Amino acid sequence: MSKHMPQERIISNNEVSDKVLAEQIAKLPNEMTPERDLWSGIERAINHKAQEIPKLKQSNIFVPSAWAASIAMVMLVSWFTFSPSINEKGSPALVKTQKESSVTQGQLVAFMQENFQQQKQTLLVSYGQPTVDNLPQAMQKELKQLADARESIRKALLTDENNADLLNLLDFTQQQELKLLQQLYRQYQVI
Amino acid sequence: MDSQINKETKVIDGQALFSGSNRHRADDSEQAWIAQAKQGSQSAFYQLYEKHHRQIYALCWRMLADKDSAEDVCQEVFVVLWQKINNFRGESKFSTWLHSVATNVVLGHLRKHKNWIQRVFSIEDQGPNLAEPSVDLTDDSTLTILDQHIARLPERARLVFVLFAVEGYRHEEISKMLKMAVGSSKSQYHRARNLLKESLTASDFISIDEELNHE
Numbered sequence: 001m002s003k004h005m006p007q008e009r010i011i012s013n014n015e016v017s018d019k020v021l022a023e024q025i026a027k028l029p030n031e032m033t034p035e036r037d038l039w040s041g042i043e044r045a046i047n048h049k050a051q052e053i054p055k056l057k058q059s060n061i062f063v064p065s066a067w068a069a070s071i072a073m074v075m076l077v078s079w080f081t082f083s084p085s086i087n088e089k090g091s092p093a094l095v096k097t098q099k100e101s102s103v104t105q106g107q108l109v110a111f112m113q114e115n116f117q118q119q120k121q122t123l124l125v126s127y128g129q130p131t132v133d134n135l136p137q138a139m140q141k142e143l144k145q146l147a148d149a150r151e152s153i154r155k156a157l158l159t160d161e162n163n164a165d166l167l168n169l170l171d172f173t174q175q176q177e178l179k180l181l182q183q184l185y186r187q188y189q190v191i
Numbered sequence: 192m193d194s195q196i197n198k199e200t201k202v203i204d205g206q207a208l209f210s211g212s213n214r215h216r217a218d219d220s221e222q223a224w225i226a227q228a229k230q231g232s233q234s235a236f237y238q239l240y241e242k243h244h245r246q247i248y249a250l251c252w253r254m255l256a257d258k259d260s261a262e263d264v265c266q267e268v269f270v271v272l273w274q275k276i277n278n279f280r281g282e283s284k285f286s287t288w289l290h291s292v293a294t295n296v297v298l299g300h301l302r303k304h305k306n307w308i309q310r311v312f313s314i315e316d317q318g319p320n321l322a323e324p325s326v327d328l329t330d331d332s333t334l335t336i337l338d339q340h341i342a343r344l345p346e347r348a349r350l351v352f353v354l355f356a357v358e359g360y361r362h363e364e365i366s367k368m369l370k371m372a373v374g375s376s377k378s379q380y381h382r383a384r385n386l387l388k389e390s391l392t393a394s395d396f397i398s399i400d401e402e403l404n405h406e
Contacts, residue, residue: 007302011201011400015392016387016388016391016392017388018384018388020391021337021384021387021388021391023337024336024337024391025337025357027335027337027397028337028357029249029335030245030246030249031246031248031249032243032245032248032249032252032333032334033245033248033288034244034245034258034261034262034265035258035262036262037242038244038262038265038266038269039237039250041266042240042266042270043237043267044231044377045270046236046270047268066228098355143234156318
């Protein structure tokens with residue numbers, strides 16, 4: 001480390017001058033020895049922190065998953081709260097297909113549900129048929145909420161004919177559930 | 192992670208490396224320790240600690256003017272170093288980078304532990320407390336006389352003095368670290384210097400120094 005040397009100034013008697021001070025600064029030892037052993041505390045701290053890292057990683061993984069599930073839940077709650085009317089002009093692709101092919105909504109829901117189950121099964125097989133029970137409790141809860149929401153929409157569709165928005169919400173919920181499952185099992189491949 | 196470290200062996204190894212005249216060899220060793228520590232080697236990290244902790248302790252002691260705090264903060268510096276060592280890119284000397292990490296840790300410690308009265312009433316130090324110095328000038332013979340007087344400086348003046356005169360930082364850098372104007376940093380430095388000269392003169396430093404030199 002460089003040391004700044006103040007300018008010299010004339011002094012008399014035993015008054016400490018800038019020069020003397022500068023000389024003393026230059027003579028200051030670079031090192032001092034602590035009285036107690038510091039390493040043992042450092043070693044303990046870094047080992048303790050090393051153990052904390054996996055926990056932190058786990059919580060970091062949980063955050064995006066929880067957000068995805070929460071967004072889906074908010075959308076569902078909004079849907080049931082505001083009960084939007086059917087907008088013919090804005091009918092999404094799924095409904096157009098349904099109308100053009102004269103397939104009933106019930107059939108379409110059944111087809112979507114079957115398709116969802118197949119995708120889910122394929123996903124689970126690719127991760128070696130893991131069980132949800134081994135996931136952390138909080139994630140099991142998120143998954144269950146999403147599955148419950150999907151089931152509620154499916155039931156609502158059976159009694160609400162030609163509801164394009166609800167149909168698309170079912171599709172969205174299914175996709176979210178698949179994404180969340182994929183994300184969780186990718187991160188917890190040991191399960 | 193490494194298993195338990197045999198300190199005796201490490202110290203002996205470390206001294207053997209640094210007592211030799213080949214400076215490049217020591218530098219190479221340090222680079223190797225840094226690389227290994229980045230990979231999680233605690234024994235390599237211990238070598239870095241062994242090489243640098245006395246310098247870092249000196250910095251902590253001078254900035255904090257308290258032995259116990261200096262020891263605690265010196266430990267904290269190395270814990271932070273362990274966490275941040277991957278941030279060291281080799282753009283500057285490792286010791287320079289480590290000193291900047293240490294300075295930030297010390298300043299963070301001071302901010303955290305600032306007396307609540309000082310926070311509430313914004314009390315800046317009111318000059319050196321000669322009647323009740325933070326360091327008993329007779330209690331530590333291992334300190335140089337100047338260090339003993341530095342420890343008695345008011346906090347802000349002491350920090351600026353240590354960072355500028357001892358650590359070699361520029362006033363522009365110090366002003367950012369201490370969140371003060373560049374002019375304030377300069378005036379605190381001049382204040383510290385004048386206080387030191389006064390207190391050294393009052394303690395008849397020159398006579399003592401001459402006596403010591405004659406011995």
